[in-house]
Amino acid sequence: MAAYLVRRLASVGVTLIAASLVVFIVLEVLPGDPALVMLGTEATDETLQALRQELGLDRPAAVRYLHWVGGLVTGDLGVSHTYDVPVVGLIADRIVVTVPLAALAMLLAVALALPLGVLAAARRGRPSDYSVMAFSQMGIAVPGFWLGILLILVFSVGLGWFRAGGFPGWEAGMWPALGALVLPAVALALPEAAILARVTRSAVLETLGEDYVRTARAKGLGRRTVLFRHVLRNALIPIVTIMGLQFALLLAGAIVVESVFTLPGLGRLVFQAIGQRDLIVVKDVVVLLAGLVVFINFLVDALYHLIDPRLRREAGP
Amino acid sequence: MKARARAEVGGRHRHRLAHRSFLAGAALSGLVVAMAIVSLVWTPYDHAAQAIVDRLQGPGARHWLGTDHYGRDVLSMIMVGARNTLAVGAAAVGIGAGIGIPLGLLAAARAESWIDHAVGRVVDLTFAFPAILSAILVTALMGPGAVTAILAIGIFNIAVFARVARGAALAVYGREFVRAALALGRSRADVALRHVLPNASSALIVQATIQFAVAILAEAALSYLGLGVQPPQPSWGKMLYDAQTLMFMAPLQAVFPGLAIALAVLGLNLLGDGLRDVLDPRLAQGRAA
Numbered sequence: 367m368a369a370y371l372v373r374r375l376a377s378v379g380v381t382l383i384a385a386s387l388v389v390f391i392v393l394e395v396l397p398g399d400p401a402l403v404m405l406g407t408e409a410t411d412e413t414l415q416a417l418r419q420e421l422g423l424d425r426p427a428a429v430r431y432l433h434w435v436g437g438l439v440t441g442d443l444g445v446s447h448t449y450d451v452p453v454v455g456l457i458a459d460r461i462v463v464t465v466p467l468a469a470l471a472m473l474l475a476v477a478l479a480l481p482l483g484v485l486a487a488a489r490r491g492r493p494s495d496y497s498v499m500a501f502s503q504m505g506i507a508v509p510g511f512w513l514g515i516l517l518i519l520v521f522s523v524g525l526g527w528f529r530a531g532g533f534p535g536w537e538a539g540m541w542p543a544l545g546a547l548v549l550p551a552v553a554l555a556l557p558e559a560a561i562l563a564r565v566t567r568s569a570v571l572e573t574l575g576e577d578y579v580r581t582a583r584a585k586g587l588g589r590r591t592v593l594f595r596h597v598l599r600n601a602l603i604p605i606v607t608i609m610g611l612q613f614a615l616l617l618a619g620a621i622v623v624e625s626v627f628t629l630p631g632l633g634r635l636v637f638q639a640i641g642q643r644d645l646i647v648v649k650d651v652v653v654l655l656a657g658l659v660v661f662i663n664f665l666v667d668a669l670y671h672l673i674d675p676r677l678r679r680e681a682g683p
Numbered sequence: 684m685k686a687r688a689r690a691e692v693g694g695r696h697r698h699r700l701a702h703r704s705f706l707a708g709a710a711l712s713g714l715v716v717a718m719a720i721v722s723l724v725w726t727p728y729d730h731a732a733q734a735i736v737d738r739l740q741g742p743g744a745r746h747w748l749g750t751d752h753y754g755r756d757v758l759s760m761i762m763v764g765a766r767n768t769l770a771v772g773a774a775a776v777g778i779g780a781g782i783g784i785p786l787g788l789l790a791a792a793r794a795e796s797w798i799d800h801a802v803g804r805v806v807d808l809t810f811a812f813p814a815i816l817s818a819i820l821v822t823a824l825m826g827p828g829a830v831t832a833i834l835a836i837g838i839f840n841i842a843v844f845a846r847v848a849r850g851a852a853l854a855v856y857g858r859e860f861v862r863a864a865l866a867l868g869r870s871r872a873d874v875a876l877r878h879v880l881p882n883a884s885s886a887l888i889v890q891a892t893i894q895f896a897v898a899i900l901a902e903a904a905l906s907y908l909g910l911g912v913q914p915p916q917p918s919w920g921k922m923l924y925d926a927q928t929l930m931f932m933a934p935l936q937a938v939f940p941g942l943a944i945a946l947a948v949l950g951l952n953l954l955g956d957g958l959r960d961v962l963d964p965r966l967a968q969g970r971a972a
Contacts (some may be wrong), residue, residue: 375805384808392820403823505948509900511907512941521932618813622904626927636819637908648823656811663810663846 371668378664385656386438390431393649404447404643417447421646431443438653448644455634456647457654463533464624464631467547468616471554476609478559480598483566483605488593498563505560510619512624514553521549531628550627554619558612565608569601576600579632603670610666614659621655687740705957711950715943719765730763731915739933748939751922752929757936760917761943766949767829767912768919772898774833776891779840784887785839787848788875791856800843809842814901818910832911836901840894847890851883858882885962892955896948903944919944 397403401417409417422430437443443453486498521621522530534542573579574597582592621633628634632651638645721729727747734754742749746759790802812820818835825831855861856879864874905911906920914921919940926936 377804379788380804381807384804384862385811388808388812389820396824466723503949503952504945507896507945508953509903509941509944509948511904512923512937512944515923515930515937516941518927519930519937523934601880615813618815621815622908625908640819645823648819652819653862655816658805659813659816660811 367671370671371431374664374667378660381660382657383435384452385652385660386435387431389649389653389656390427393645393652394430395427397645400645404645406643434649438650443650444646445643446639446647448639448642448647453650455648457632457651460630462536463547463629464620464633465618467550467554467624467629467631468613468620469546470544470551471558471616471620473612474551474555474608475562475612478555478563480566480605482559482563484570484593484598485566486563487570487574495567498567502560502564505556505563508557510553510557511622511626512548512677513548513556514623517549518555533629546627546629550620550623550629553626554616554623557619558616561612562605562608566601566605570597570603573597573601576605607666607670610662610669611622614662617655617658617662699756702957702961704953708953708955708957709949711946713950714952715765715947715950718762719769722759722762722766726756726759727761727886728759730755730759730917730943732756739929739936741933741935749933749935751925752933756812757922757939760922760940761919763939764917764919765943765947767916768899768944769875770900771829771832771836771902771912772895775836775840775902776895778833778837779844780890780891780893783841783844783846783864784848784880787845787850788852788879788883790845790849791852791879793872794853794856799849800959802849806842806845809838814839816905817907818908820904822910827910827913829872829912829916832902832905835905835910839901840898844887844890844895847886848883851886852879855879855882885958888962889959891956892951892958896951896955898949899944899951 376571394400399414399418401414401421401423402409405414405417418424422433425433434444439456445451446453446456449456482498482501486495489495518530521527529546533546536543570593578595579592582596583589587595620631621636623629624631624633625637632655636648636651639645639651688842732755734750737746737750737754738752738753740746740750746756746758748761751757751760786802786805790799793799814836817838818831821831821834825834852875861874861878864878865871902911902918903920903923906918907924909921909924911920912918922938922940926933926940929936
């Protein structure tokens with residue numbers, strides 16, 4: 367298991383280095399002159415030269431790349447060209463919106479999907495099964511950002527129960543902050559719940575056919591006891607895997623939903639940075655998000671091996 | 684005997700459901716494609732024609748789905764939007780399949796070699812950049828537009844197709860007729876093209892349908908964010924963005940473009956499910972099990 371983890375960590379390291387190289391090449395090498403991209407064609411030679419010096423563009427690209435990666439490791443992400451403040455501070459302010467939003471959405475998705483998936487599997491072929499599958503098909507087809515707009519229409523514009531957008535900040539108190547995240551989290555959670563309910567149904571059905579389940583039933587254990595104590599516990603392995611993979615995509619989805627609800631998260635930060643041509647912020651946020659996706663995938667993989675003894679044996683000592 | 688009869692009834696029931704799913708998916712997808720094709724020669728109004736006096740009208744006899752804040756006909760915009768959406772989706776799936784499938788086949792033909800591992804690392808790297816992140820990168824380089832959306836979604840699709848093609852091809856490489864063809868001295872490329880690809884094609888066709896649906900969702904999100912198809916060309920995502928700013932005055936504006944996206948994606952997903960059940964009954968049984 368330890369050897370497997372080391373191998374997998376090495377592979378994560380290679381992917382992270384490759385991801386940082388891609389981001390660096392796309393944003394610093396391919397545009398030719400990043401200073402010109404940031405300031406536009408109307409900038410004077412003096413201001414262009416000053417920015418080139420500030421960005422260290424007179425140095426070779428390889429040196430700049432190593433300097434940037436060194437900064438990523440030590441937490442020195444440079445200074446935003448637009449805000450004139452350290453990028454690490456900007457990211458710290460925004461990540462406390464994006465990550466709780468994605469986590470709340472995942473929590474809601476799991477709370478909805480697990481019971482629905484188990485219900486559909488336990489009542490296979492009956493109306494409740496078809497209803498869950500229909501919900502799943504519809505949920506997968508509905509874009510999260512459209513759902514967000516519809517939720518604002520109904521619950522903010524129509525009923526006035528929630529604010530239509532914005533974020534009061536965690537300093538305003540936990541409940542007002544969480545209240546501002548409820549609708550965006552629901553918009554993100556429903557499509558995820560649709561996928562997870564389908565996976566749960568399929569995993570539970572597969573486990574229901576296992577020999578040990580038949581043995582448990584033959585021993586006289588009740589249907590519910592078998593379902594929750596034996597079936598669901600074993601079906602959780604593929605469900606957890608998909609949950610982890612979906613969490614990474616949820617982070618990407620949060621970027622769009624933040625725009626719908628004007629939440630000051632990482633998504634809004636990066637879109638404003640694109641508009642302001644602040645390549646320093648774009649570079650740092652994109653590599654951070656890509657790194658988070660890679661790291662979450664690694665955690666899921668490790669967890670998968672930890673909870674499934676068969677894979678532990680295959681991975682070898 | 685009873686169990687066999689029950690299995691047969693279950694099989695017939697599944698087959699009927701698969702058939703229904705296929706038909707419903709084909710009908711919905713056909714509707715969207717027909718709308719896009721018809722928009723090439725006819726729309727109720729010119730999709731770009733503005734009539735400020737007619738702005739923000741609700742659905743009615745003159746404008747079936749109403750008008751937007753410039754007085755443009757919403758149905759005409761949705762019809763032309765279908766064309767743009769399908770074009771972006773088809774191009775993105777084409778890029779993904781065109782590059783990803785050969786990569787996956789190559790990795791499977793040289794399984795466990797350095798080529799296989801290299802393809803695996805490239806796929807891992809691509810998965811680190813979901814379509815939205817790729818779009819941010821490409822936009823920073825080239826600016827927003829349909830090409831940006833196609834590249835961003837296409838790059839992500841390459842990884843998906845490479846992974847699916849590798850898996851499907853590996854399963855075929857294990858079968859006797861492929862081993863026999865290799866033993867007879869057929870070249871690897873010949874075996875891959877003549878035997879492996881045709882036998883892996885059902886999984887790839889199903890995946891293409893699913894990726895088309897994913898591409899439509901991604902294109903809509905990118906257009907909503909202003910990174911996809913640019914005005915004056917209409918796109919369903921941009922229409923939703925405009926509708927959101929008018930939510931208090933004309934809430935229905937936010938309904939029709941969203942419905943168009945949901946129905947197009949639902950149609951393709953149902954079609955994909957139906958195709959999977961029809962083309963690969965083993966997969967279908969696994970899914971239903």
